[in-house]
Amino acid sequence: MYPAPFRYHRPGTLGSALKLLAELGEGARPLAGGQSLIPILKMRMDEPSDLVDIGRLAELMHIRQEKNRVCIGALATHARIAVSAIAGEIPIIRDCAGGIADPQVRALGTIGGSVSIADPSSDWPALLHTLEAEIVCQGPSSKRAIKINDFIKDSYTNSLADAELVTEIQIPMPPENSGGAYIGFKKAAPAYPAASAGVQLTLADGNLCRDIRLVLGAAGPVPVTSRQVEQQLIGQPLAEKNLSQAAEALVELSDPPSDSRGSSEFKRAMLRSLFMRAANRAMQRAGGEKITGSHDYV
Amino acid sequence: MSNTMPVEITVNGEARQREVEPRMLLVEFIREELRLTGTHIGCDTSFCGACTVLMDGAAVKSCTLFAVQADGAEIITVEALERDGQLHPIQQAFSDDHGLQCGYCTPGMMLSSLALLAENPTPSAKDIRKALAGNVCRCTGYQNIIKAVQTAAGQLRGA
Numbered sequence: 001m002y003p004a005p006f007r008y009h010r011p012g013t014l015g016s017a018l019k020l021l022a023e024l025g026e027g028a029r030p031l032a033g034g035q036s037l038i039p040i041l042k043m044r045m046d047e048p049s050d051l052v053d054i055g056r057l058a059e060l061m062h063i064r065q066e067k068n069r070v071c072i073g074a075l076a077t078h079a080r081i082a083v084s085a086i087a088g089e090i091p092i093i094r095d096c097a098g099g100i101a102d103p104q105v106r107a108l109g110t111i112g113g114s115v116s117i118a119d120p121s122s123d124w125p126a127l128l129h130t131l132e133a134e135i136v137c138q139g140p141s142s143k144r145a146i147k148i149n150d151f152i153k154d155s156y157t158n159s160l161a162d163a164e165l166v167t168e169i170q171i172p173m174p175p176e177n178s179g180g181a182y183i184g185f186k187k188a189a190p191a192y193p194a195a196s197a198g199v200q201l202t203l204a205d206g207n208l209c210r211d212i213r214l215v216l217g218a219a220g221p222v223p224v225t226s227r228q229v230e231q232q233l234i235g236q237p238l239a240e241k242n243l244s245q246a247a248e249a250l251v252e253l254s255d256p257p258s259d260s261r262g263s264s265e266f267k268r269a270m271l272r273s274l275f276m277r278a279a280n281r282a283m284q285r286a287g288g289e290k291i292t293g294s295h296d297y298v
Numbered sequence: 299m300s301n302t303m304p305v306e307i308t309v310n311g312e313a314r315q316r317e318v319e320p321r322m323l324l325v326e327f328i329r330e331e332l333r334l335t336g337t338h339i340g341c342d343t344s345f346c347g348a349c350t351v352l353m354d355g356a357a358v359k360s361c362t363l364f365a366v367q368a369d370g371a372e373i374i375t376v377e378a379l380e381r382d383g384q385l386h387p388i389q390q391a392f393s394d395d396h397g398l399q400c401g402y403c404t405p406g407m408m409l410s411s412l413a414l415l416a417e418n419p420t421p422s423a424k425d426i427r428k429a430l431a432g433n434v435c436r437c438t439g440y441q442n443i444i445k446a447v448q449t450a451a452g453q454l455r456g457a
């Protein structure tokens with residue numbers, strides 16, 4: 001399958017890439033790992049006039065810890081993130097990075113491309129909610145950080161302005177006694193999850209919940225979150241009953257479409273059980289247990 | 299819009315220069331420009347892994363990568379494995395352990411396996427399954443593929 005013809009550019013710096021995108025205008029698209037864009041072009045669902053290959057910009061490849069936050073360059077690949085020191089420290093990051101697709105896709109696909117495409121089944125947009133991440137967006141003469149929830153506007157719709165690129169993902173370091181887990185369910189490795197759930201929490205004395213973030217992925221046009229449901233758990237023991245009430249309330253807000261990955265009913269059942277598993281794993285990790293894990297396959 | 303650009307891609311140790319259209323996929327560069335037809339196209343939808351090659355040591359799907367993106371890179375295809383009529387240990391193991399039937403998936407399977415063995419010389423069966431999760435086989439049922447990779451791992455450690 002051949003994409004429609006396009007012109008190809010490979011600027012050497014971030015500054016020249018931003019300038020070029022501004023000059024080329026509407027028909028141009030950035031190309032990062034290509035693991036979402038190339039399949040789209042091959043199916044001719046998009047026919048851009050120009051591709052601006054940002055894939056080699058060394059300025060956007062970092063993964064580092066700065067004081068109380070983690071900064072991940074937009075071009076960090078899923079594979080590099082999965083084996084990074086940061087993924088060791090914040091296990092929910094490793095769950096996500098190591099569970100996406102298969103080794104070949106993880107070797108090329110990037111976190112920046114993943115949030116930008118805003119596919120309703122993408123793992124990073126869902127996961128990043130649990131860590132209250134901010135997305136740094138840079139244009140030829142502007143730079144701003146947007147909360148992940150505000151960045152993802154709708155299915156396949158982000159809030160980038162013309163000629164803006166995602167340059168970095170910023171994640172505050174979780175406090176002491178925190179733990180998280182993210183689990184997706186899919187039919188095979190090289191497929192998006194049919195459903196996913198993430199829980200990141202901090203425990204207080206007596207195993208009460210000090211703080212918690214919950215998310216359901218592939219559960220509607222955008223990740224399903226609810227500040228209200230989270231708040232009801234704060235100060236409470238994270239007992240089975242409280243958690244299943246939270247699961248029920250979140251699933252109520254979800255709207256998973258029936259498609260080749262399963263019926264809407266099946267997905268709701270999966271969301272419920274993935275949520276409970278993620279919550280239990282998050283509690284174990286917050287209590288200091290080392291548990292590896294990522295997505296589950298049939 | 300007809301435009302081409304020069305690329306230089308080192309394939310199996312040999313630098314190859316061509317003028318290509320930017321929309322040419324790496325798999326087409328390998329198969330049609332270089333006539334190295336051991337790299338297969340199974341699905342052309344990024345799913346099956348038959349088109350897997352090594353790019354700078356990492357297994358990648360060459361149907362989901364433009365040749366221009368590989369400009370300057372080192373690519374290894376299945377043709378690099380056999381030397382002077384001598385099968386590579388991974389090929390010998392696939393043959394001895396019946397790790398293939400029709401053989402369509404085999405080049406991709408072997409290259410994903412080599413990427414794994416370069417990183418982890420003593421993989422468990424689970425490690426192998428994870429490393430080959432992006433390679434589909436419609437014939438073998440995978441058991442003998444896992445066995446072959448374990449055999450090859452032993453051979454390569456001994457070598």
Ligand SMILES: Cc1cc2nc3c(=O)[nH]c(=O)nc-3n(C[C@H](O)[C@H](O)[C@H](O)COP(=O)(O)OP(=O)(O)OC[C@H]3O[C@@H](n4cnc5c(N)ncnc54)[C@H](O)[C@@H]3O)c2cc1C
Nearest residue numbers: 032033034035036037101109110112113114116122123166
């Ligand atoms: C077989 C297969 C299975 C997959 N399974 C999963 C899965 O289970 N879970 C999952 O989450 N994903 C999955 N993916 C998608 C994969 O994670 C992609 O890597 C990711 O969605 C896009 O990243 P990329 O670097 O490849 O972006 P590209 O494909 O290069 O770009 C994607 C889009 O984002 C834009 N873009 C890229 N980078 C930037 C930037 N820095 N700033 C602004 N815009 C940008 C591009 O213009 C394009 O529109 C799968 C892909 C394949 C092929």
Ligand code: FES
Nearest residue numbers: 340341342347361
């Ligand atoms: S031909 Fe490339 S993944 Fe199937």
Ligand code: FES
Nearest residue numbers: 399401435436437
């Ligand atoms: S041997 Fe036939 S597809 Fe694997």
